[in-house]
Amino acid sequence: MSFAGGVIAVMLLGGGLAGLAGGIEVLGVHYRLIEGFSQGFGFTAVAVALLAATSPLAVIPAALFFGFLQAGSLAMQREVGVPSSLVYVIQGLSIVFVLCAIGLDNRRQRV
Amino acid sequence: MDKVFVVDLLTASVRIAAPLILGALGGLLSERAGVFAVGIEGMMLAGAFGAAVGAFVTGEPLAGLLLAIVAGGLIAAVVAVAVTRFRADQMVTGLAVNILAFGLTSFLLRGLFGGRAPAIRLETFSSIKIPVLCDLPAVGQILFQQSALSYVAVAIALVLHVVIYRTRAGLTLRATGENPEAVFAAGGNPNRIRRLAVIFGGAIAGLGGAVLALQDVGTFTDGMTGGRGFLALAAVIVGRWTPFGALAACLVFGAATALEVRLQGFNLAVSSYVIQMIPYVLALAVLAGLGRSSRMPQAIGRAYSAG
Numbered sequence: 243m244s245f246a247g248g249v250i251a252v253m254l255l256g257g258g259l260a261g262l263a264g265g266i267e268v269l270g271v272h273y274r275l276i277e278g279f280s281q282g283f284g285f286t287a288v289a290v291a292l293l294a295a296t297s298p299l300a301v302i303p304a305a306l307f308f309g310f311l312q313a314g315s316l317a318m319q320r321e322v323g324v325p326s327s328l329v330y331v332i333q334g335l336s337i338v339f340v341l342c343a344i345g346l347d348n349r350r351q352r353v
Numbered sequence: 354m355d356k357v358f359v360v361d362l363l364t365a366s367v368r369i370a371a372p373l374i375l376g377a378l379g380g381l382l383s384e385r386a387g388v389f390a391v392g393i394e395g396m397m398l399a400g401a402f403g404a405a406v407g408a409f410v411t412g413e414p415l416a417g418l419l420l421a422i423v424a425g426g427l428i429a430a431v432v433a434v435a436v437t438r439f440r441a442d443q444m445v446t447g448l449a450v451n452i453l454a455f456g457l458t459s460f461l462l463r464g465l466f467g468g469r470a471p472a473i474r475l476e477t478f479s480s481i482k483i484p485v486l487c488d489l490p491a492v493g494q495i496l497f498q499q500s501a502l503s504y505v506a507v508a509i510a511l512v513l514h515v516v517i518y519r520t521r522a523g524l525t526l527r528a529t530g531e532n533p534e535a536v537f538a539a540g541g542n543p544n545r546i547r548r549l550a551v552i553f554g555g556a557i558a559g560l561g562g563a564v565l566a567l568q569d570v571g572t573f574t575d576g577m578t579g580g581r582g583f584l585a586l587a588a589v590i591v592g593r594w595t596p597f598g599a600l601a602a603c604l605v606f607g608a609a610t611a612l613e614v615r616l617q618g619f620n621l622a623v624s625s626y627v628i629q630m631i632p633y634v635l636a637l638a639v640l641a642g643l644g645r646s647s648r649m650p651q652a653i654g655r656a657y658s659a660g
Contacts, residue, residue: 285452292445325463327575330456337449338435345440349658 260284289337295344308333356491362611363495370607371503371568372397375561376585377592377599378509379425379554383432384589385517386550387530387543387652391447392432394582395454396555399424400562402458405573406465408566409473417475418563425559426552428454433551437544440656451582459575477571478502502564507600509557514596526550530650533657543657561585580633587636593648602639609635 243251263283268275286308293307294300315329376397380390403424408417428450435441462470481504483497517523525546528536533543565581566573584606591605592598609632616628 282452282455285448288445288448289452292442323468325460325468327456327459327463330452331460332456334449334451334453334456338431338441338446338453341441341446341449342435342439345435345442345656349440 260287263287286333289333292337293340358615360491360494362615363608364498365611365614366604366608367495367499367503368569368607369610370603371499371506372561372564373581373585373588373603373606374506374510374600375502375564376558376582377588377603378506378513378596379429379556379558379561380586380589381592381594381596381599382513382526382554382557383429383551384653385530385594385650386526386547387533387650387655387657388432388436388547388551389443389447389654390551390554390586390589391444392428392450392454392555392582393447393558393585394578394580395447395451396425396428396558397562397565397582397585398451398458398576398578399428399454400559401566401577402462402562402573403559404563404566405473405475406462408475409471414475414478414567417567418560421559421563421566422556423559425562426556429552429555429558430548432555433548436551436656437547440658443654443656455576458573462573462575473572475567475571478568500568502560502568505560506564509560510596510600517596527650530652533652533655537657547657558582558585584632584636587640590649591636591639591643594650606632606636 267279267283272279290301290304290308293304311329311332315326318324318328319326376393379396380393383390400421403420403422404417406417407420408414411417431450431453432443432446435446436443478500480498480500487493487497489497515523517526525536525541528539529541529543529546529550533547536543536546561581562578565577570577585603588599588602588606591602592600613628613631616631617625621628
């Protein structure tokens, strides 16, 4: 297989999986197409893949972690009035910390 | 198309391009030092937040501008430290700070004002007429009756061009993006140069956010940059990593956006959502057409470690 062919095949597969995620969200959760329902989902998904260190099985607990955060943020806003957007701060920071940890780890392995 | 329409369209293009130009120049500084500038969106958003809140609380637009620069620089500082000190992946760090900036601005907007987002209404900057030049037919209205920060954007492009190509600091900056080992061998500190470039870039991108908040809209809303940071990033690449190239690319994207807004008013038999795609389709098409260029800083994306 050529390099370009490989890239195109992987992109098609990846896009297909992402499309499947959107389809399930519409057909199985909302039962209707809401404009902009997937706002920010994609970026969070990148964070999930990263947190799982690109291991397919580790994606499940990583996705659950972000799911808990998201669900908890709404309850937090309802119960104690803390703005739910705090969850994005936690998400962003946790990704940066994981990246830093991976970066440091790579360095140690090289030395 | 009559003349009034064209002049009006081009005037709007320049106005819409101003925040993009500043965002792109900030990104360019970072990329020229060898650090991907995916976080521009977040830096611009933080800048817009700083500008709106600073101007709202003090009643002084200048305080807003200052806070915008600081806010953009702070988000950039997170990137700078993560990618140099900790060798974090540059692309994903950029994405992460975009999420961080979105959450932080939205949270602080409510947290700072007792739990509810305040209704911020600021008077937007009025246009400044450059004497004599503003009376030129057509060109005068398009270029010389813009608002203050649009002139600042062009001025910063000029300054960056001179600094990058005509000064020793600019040479070191470019060398850091191309070959950090050579800079180290010549006695420089590539990681320190990268940190400075990223933070300065963030400050400029923050100013771009301030254009949105203080000059275009007059308020702050959650996620108000709406992808402009990514458009600015595309402009850096389309502009071949040069200040004037990025400036031109931003003007083209500005024109596409201005055209999009006007087309929606024509009641065309095309969905307005399709028309809204114009600037992004254009960016994608130009990027695909240009392909991967050898002009890209050679060491971009690669962490540098001494020794």
